Amino acid sequence: MTPVIPEVVINRLPLYAxxxxxxxxxxxxxxxxxxxxxxxxxxxxxxxxxxxxxGRFGKQGRGYNVGDLRDQLRAILGLDRTWSVCVVGIGRLGxxxxxxxxxxxQGFNTIAAFDEAPEVAGSTIQGIKVQxxxxxxxYLAGETVDIAVVAVPAEQAQAVVDRLVKSGVQAILNYAPIxxxxxxxxxxxxxxxxxxxxxxxxxxxxxxxDNK
Amino acid sequence: MTPVIPEVVINRLPLYAxxxxxxxxxxxxxxxxxxxxxxxxxxxxxxxxxxxxxGRFGKQGRGYNVGDLRDQLRAILGLDRTWSVCVVGIGRLGxxxxxxxxxxxQGFNTIAAFDEAPEVAGSTIQGIKVQxxxxxxxYLAGETVDIAVVAVPAEQAQAVVDRLVKSGVQAILNYAPIxxxxxxxxxxxxxxxxxxxxxxxxxxxxxxxDNK
Numbered sequence: 001m002t003p004v005i006p007e008v009v010i011n012r013l014p015l016y017a018x019x020x021x022x023x024x025x026x027x028x029x030x031x032x033x034x035x036x037x038x039x040x041x042x043x044x045x046x047x048x049x050x051x052x053x054x055g056r057f058g059k060q061g062r063g064y065n066v067g068d069l070r071d072q073l074r075a076i077l078g079l080d081r082t083w084s085v086c087v088v089g090i091g092r093l094g095x096x097x098x099x100x101x102x103x104x105x106q107g108f109n110t111i112a113a114f115d116e117a118p119e120v121a122g123s124t125i126q127g128i129k130v131q132x133x134x135x136x137x138x139y140l141a142g143e144t145v146d147i148a149v150v151a152v153p154a155e156q157a158q159a160v161v162d163r164l165v166k167s168g169v170q171a172i173l174n175y176a177p178i179x180x181x182x183x184x185x186x187x188x189x190x191x192x193x194x195x196x197x198x199x200x201x202x203x204x205x206x207x208x209x210d211n212k
Numbered sequence: 213m214t215p216v217i218p219e220v221v222i223n224r225l226p227l228y229a230x231x232x233x234x235x236x237x238x239x240x241x242x243x244x245x246x247x248x249x250x251x252x253x254x255x256x257x258x259x260x261x262x263x264x265x266x267g268r269f270g271k272q273g274r275g276y277n278v279g280d281l282r283d284q285l286r287a288i289l290g291l292d293r294t295w296s297v298c299v300v301g302i303g304r305l306g307x308x309x310x311x312x313x314x315x316x317x318q319g320f321n322t323i324a325a326f327d328e329a330p331e332v333a334g335s336t337i338q339g340i341k342v343q344x345x346x347x348x349x350x351y352l353a354g355e356t357v358d359i360a361v362v363a364v365p366a367e368q369a370q371a372v373v374d375r376l377v378k379s380g381v382q383a384i385l386n387y388a389p390i391x392x393x394x395x396x397x398x399x400x401x402x403x404x405x406x407x408x409x410x411x412x413x414x415x416x417x418x419x420x421x422d423n424k
Contacts, residue, residue: 007411010411010414010415011407011408011411013410013411013414014406014407014410014411015391015407017410018389018391018407019391039391040391041391041393076414077410077411077413077414077417078413078414078416078417079410079413083409083413083416085409092308092311092312093308093312096304096305096308097405099304100304100305102389102405102406103405103406103409106406106409106410108406108409146413146416147409147412147413147416149405170415170416171409171412171413171415171416173405173408173409173412177230177314179227179230179231179251179252179253181253187412187415187416189408189409189411189412191403191405191408193309193314193315193361193385193403194226194314194315194318194320195223195226195227195230196223196385196401196403197295197297197315197318197320197359197383197385197401198225198226198229198289198291198318199219199222199223199225199226199289199401200359200383200385200399200401201289201290201291201295201358201359201383202222202225202288202289202290203222203382203383203399204290204295204358204359204382204383204399205289205290
């Protein structure tokens with residue numbers, strides 16, 4: 001594998017894989033970069049360029065084989081196996097995350113949950129016993145957790161991220177509304193609906209000059 | 213305002229505004245692009261370039277005035293006013309969104325909620341009475357909704373987005389796991405934790421060659 005693939009390219013691959021899975025489920029066997037691009041609001045040239053990092057897919061003028069490309073993308077991304085997940089912070093959001101079945105369906109299995117509140121630690125949600133935060137390092141020393149989901153309040157998020165990283169977690173999905181830091185070699189993604197809304201109001205403001 | 217500012221630049225501005233607000237709350241009055249960049253994992257050159265789209269901020273070698281820059285960014289993004297929000301799809305996720313107080317704190321006021329299930333429509337959550345989906349167009353004809361949050365299942369999401377757009381909604385935050393389409397002039401952002409996880413497993417796979 002070429003080592004210098006831009007992260008934005010990697011981040012688009014799951015969208016390609018998902019669109020291909022939908023096409024395959026609908027019985028389509030061949031798709032052009034044009035059609036795939038229209039479904040994803042990406043230009044055909046972008047799709048071809050993104051895929052070119054990983055080898056040659058499809059034949060000139062014949063499009064891509066839907067099932068093959070889906071399988072190859074899934075293998076490239078490591079989606080052909082399961083990954084273990086822990087959730088840290090079991091407030092309202094953390095509970096909703098534990099109850100969400102979309103992760104398991106896609107091979108992300110939540111195996112542990114942590115919360116510092118004594119009234120939460122010890123409870124069982126979706127079959128997962130919530131552990132005390134004080135047990136985090138001990139647990140991670142004995143179990144491999146591939147991805148940690150952080151759903152603690154903003155003030156605690158960086159400290160929690162630091163503890164996870166120190167315990168060897170290499171991928172973090174952060175729901176706390178801060179720009180959390182990780183050392184090189186650790187992946188982090190931020191989910192921040194407020195920031196996303198704030199990126200749209202700029203356009204609303206321009207579109208609606210009477211909205212003052 | 214220059215009309216050709218890349219969307220990626222606009223999307224970074226809320227992060228700058230938030231970091232500046234945190235600095236201001238801590239009593240800082242001046243910040244360099246270096247320090248701001250370190251907090252956000254953005255290069256100082258990127259910050260200076262992003263801000264240059266909107267005029268001149270800060271003085272050579274003296275850094276930015278924290279409060280001034282925060283206020284100017286908030287004005288640019290339209291964060292110095294409130295925006296009205298409706299939530300469509302009041303399942304577990306939609307309920308969690310209605311119960312989340314982070315939107316209101318940032319000026320995003322949820323004024324309406326919709327669900328097609330008869331047992332949900334009619335209930336009241338956080339003071340908001342959930343309306344039937346059949347009332348969506350009628351409601352939007354009489355009330356201005358700036359941003360719609362879509363939290364319906366994947367199969368229904370595009371149809372819901374279409375109805376919202378047809379009723380004049382110009383910004384959509386989509387939690388459904390599909391790449392939904394909107395016409396030009398309408399903003400959409402996708403929140404998809406599974407896709408974010410899938411963009412990280414690529415790196416996990418490379419980092420852990422024994423994880424097959």
